[in-house]
Amino acid sequence: MHNLHTIQLMDTHAGGDVSRIVTGGIDILPGATVREQMEYLRDDADGLRRLLLEEPYGIPEMSVDLLVPATHPEAVAGYIIMEVMGYPIYSGSNTLCTATAVLESGIVPKQEGIQRFKLEAPAGLVQIEAKVHNGVVESVTCGGLPSYIDTYRDTIQVPGIGEVTYSIAYSGGFYALVDATELGFKLVRDEERALSECAYKIVEAIKAQRGFSHYTLGDVGPLPFLHFMGPEEQIGEGYTRSRSTTYVHPGVICRSTTGTGTSARLALMNYEGRLNVGDKLETVSLRETGFIGTFIGTHQEGAYQVVENTITGRSYVLAHSDIVINCDDPMVACGELHHILRDRHSPEALPLET
Structure with a gap:
């Protein structure tokens, strides 16, 4: 049973670029800042990026954004961006998708009109302005680097x-x-x-x-x-x-x-x-x-x-899903991510989940 793990995802897209938002199933990463946590993933747990962007779970044209607790007091959440080329410290489309996911998941409760909050990217704080009408996130404006x-x-x-x-x-x-x-x-x-x-x-x-x-x-x-x-x-x-x-x-x-x-x-x-x-x-x-x-x-x-x-x-929400990771599956390489996966039956949850 310990070889089975589950990752919670919200698939989104902005302009056609699919961003898979990881909302649960990953342990708290070491690092005093989101940038340091990104560097830990890059150097010691790159298996998560490869798992979600390669067969049988994904394709290289997608991106992955891991939600993590913010380390800056002004931010509501942090996020780590993963792409085929590696770990960019910032991305506009991924930020639009992550901001939408934060609202749709209830991490930041939706309010009618203009909402403003900050996210913490590896590049630092990002100002977000979302327009919500009849409960729908109609647009997001984010600070470009x-x-x-x-x-x-x-x-x-x-x-x-x-x-x-x-x-x-x-x-x-x-x-x-x-x-x-x-x-x-x-x-x-x-x-x-x-x-x-x-x-x-x-x-x-x-x-x-x-x-x-x-x-x-x-x-x-x-x-x-x-x-x-x-x-x-x-x-x-x-x-x-x-x-x-x-x-x-x-x-x-x-x-x-x-x-x-x-x-x-x-x-x-x-x-x-x-x-x-x-x-x-x-x-x-x-x-x-x-x-x-x-x-x-x-x-x-x-x-x-x-x-x-x-x-x-x-950004538009495409799907909510649980991906089951079976480390006995020969198509799944758990060696580079086993240490950051939560056990499937663990009662604990990523602090960002609601």
């Missing part, structure tokens, strides 16, 4: 493609920003495989040539993201719309445009002197879903002008 341009319009020779012009932004992870039209793409769904193959070659070429360092975080690992930028359309005063596609290395095209991808675009537009405070950018995905980024302002961090922004979108 401060974003900046590291590299502007550099070029690289990419095998099989030729010379590619790219910029590098940081918005929770480093992004290569490329012009979709220059690469022959219209950013429609039929191009999904070709976009993935093209992005893979570009990211591999950039990684082979150079790395990137954040002004306070230092080395945050190899380049994980690429964002295809479509033509911009002026919808109204201070409101721009653009088709966009985000790629996660290796091999995943996101269903949404992603919040961090939208923040990266705002950083580029600001760098080029094309934004005023309050201006909005709506990014539209291959599946016709969208996020809205709002430019709040800037501040200086050493040599970088850092963009403050918010991301607005909507």
